[in-house]
Amino acid sequence: MGHICWECDMEAEDIQHHHVVPRSRGGTKTVGLCLECHSKAHHREKNMHGSKLTKEAIQTRLASGGRWGRTPLGFQVVDGELVATELASIVHEAVKMSEAGVRQRPIMEFLSLQAPEITWSQPKVSRILKQWKNDENLRALVKQSLQIEDDSNAQ
Numbered sequence: 001m002g003h004i005c006w007e008c009d010m011e012a013e014d015i016q017h018h019h020v021v022p023r024s025r026g027g028t029k030t031v032g033l034c035l036e037c038h039s040k041a042h043h044r045e046k047n048m049h050g051s052k053l054t055k056e057a058i059q060t061r062l063a064s065g066g067r068w069g070r071t072p073l074g075f076q077v078v079d080g081e082l083v084a085t086e087l088a089s090i091v092h093e094a095v096k097m098s099e100a101g102v103r104q105r106p107i108m109e110f111l112s113l114q115a116p117e118i119t120w121s122q123p124k125v126s127r128i129l130k131q132w133k134n135d136e137n138l139r140a141l142v143k144q145s146l147q148i149e150d151d152s153n154a155q
Contacts, residue, residue, distance in 0.1 A: 003015040003032055004032070005032065005033055005034040005037050006031040006032050006033055006037075007031075007033055007034075007037040007040075007041075008034065008036075008037055010034060012034035012035070014034070014035055015032040015033065015034060016032070016033055016034075016035060016038045017030040017031075017032060018030055018031055018032075018033045018038050018041055022053050022056075023057070024053050024054075024056045024057035024060060025056075072131060072132075072135075072138055073087065073091060073128055074087040074088030074089075074090070074091045074092075074142070075088060075138075075141070082141055083141075083145055084141055084142045084144075084145035087115055087118075088141075088142045088145070089142065090111065090114045090115055091111075091128060091132060091142075092132075092139065092142045092143075093110070093114075094107050094110060094111055094125075094128075094129065095129060095132045095133060095139070097110065098129050098133070099133070104122060104125060104126065104129075107125060107129075108120050108122065108125050111125065
């Protein structure tokens with residue numbers, strides 16, 4: 001048994017919940033629309049196009065200090081905040097090894113010994129090292145969460 005579309009009053013199996021005011025703009029109320037009417041609703045005005053609303057939501061989150069995308073390896077999200085795990089300290093050591101000039105194979109061996117539950121491939125290690133080298137916030141979170149001494153003060 002289908003449901004009735006709020007716009008066209010036709011019965012449809014797949015009723016979608018359309019936010020009258022987009023969630024990215026603070027909307028909470030929805031109406032049930034069939035696929036065709038839901039598609040039309042997002043094309044009536046250019047500022048209601050799905051990709052534009054998604055970009056708007058991402059920009060809003062980033063502007064408020066939030067993150068967008070997957071949780072980085074070695075972290076978990078707790079109450080909306082990134083928290084470093086023990087794996088983060090292992091990856092932090094691998095990054096320090098890389099910065100000291102250690103080649104990738106020994107780094108992969110180190111990671112495999114320290115965290116054998118994870119499959120460490122060369123592309124995965126390259127991606128992780130690059131991500132961590134380019135994101136000072138991750139490294140600062142690791143140092144703060146795990147109380148690691150600042151490397152620059154160690155000399």
